Amino acid sequence: DAGVIQSPRHEVTEMGQEVTLRCKPISGHDYLFWYRQTMMRGLELLIYFNNNVPIDDSGMPEDRFSAKMPNASFSTLKIQPSEPRDSAVYFCASSGRQGLPYEQYFGPGTRLTVT
Amino acid sequence: GNSVTQMEGPVTLSEEAFLTINCTYTATGYPSLFWYVQYPGEGLQLLLKATKADDKGSNKGFEATYRKETTSFHLEKGSVQVSDSAVYFCALSDKGGTSYGKLTFGQGTILTVHP
Secondary structure, three states: OOOOEEEOOEEEEOOOOOEEEEEEOOOOOOEEEEEEEEOOOEEEEEEEEEOOEEEEOOOOOOOOEEEEEEEOOEEEEEEOOOOHHHOEEEEEEEEOOOOOOOOOEEOOOEEEEEO | OOEEEEOOOOEEEEOOOOEEEOEEEEOOOOOEEEEEEEOOOOOEEEEEEEOOOOOEEEEOOEEEEOEOOOOEOOEEEOOOOHHHOEEEEEEEEOOOHHHOOOEEEOOOEEEEEEO
């Protein structure tokens, strides 16, 4: 299995630009999670989906952030417009009831730098 | 709500020393408990788990026992190696309700092992 795939691995953009992060979960998994990691705030859950439906988006910082999951094999996290404080590593993770209970498999992350 | 508290870091040890990283939790139900590890530049990966009281999770020489009476899940290893240098996260997952499938993470503990 290829694991959770994220793209791009690194993204450098200027303040005000739109940023789109992409995630392909493990085939057969029905949960997908987006996290943000910074030194100051640690690991934060932004949003998660079950069967492509958003379940909890209470961690999304503000309206500049949006996430979609149009099908079981693809999700995006969009930031528009981006700000320097959005600089962080963004992780996607997936899990499924068929696997170890509640075990989440993390992707390698996207390191976002907003200048 | 649910919460996880880990001992303050960073932790610095010499090779072959004994490791303990404390973790306590607060949960309304009967959660499953996990330790995840994050190596430099990578995403988190599951290290070990325990799904009910008195269960002991173990992997790669690491162990943790689910103690319901003290609401703890401390991570231990008898002899650490340089390759164990990483960030360690304690986490819990409720088994039902609206937060099904969601993990609550501690703040992470940085471990550095010197030769």
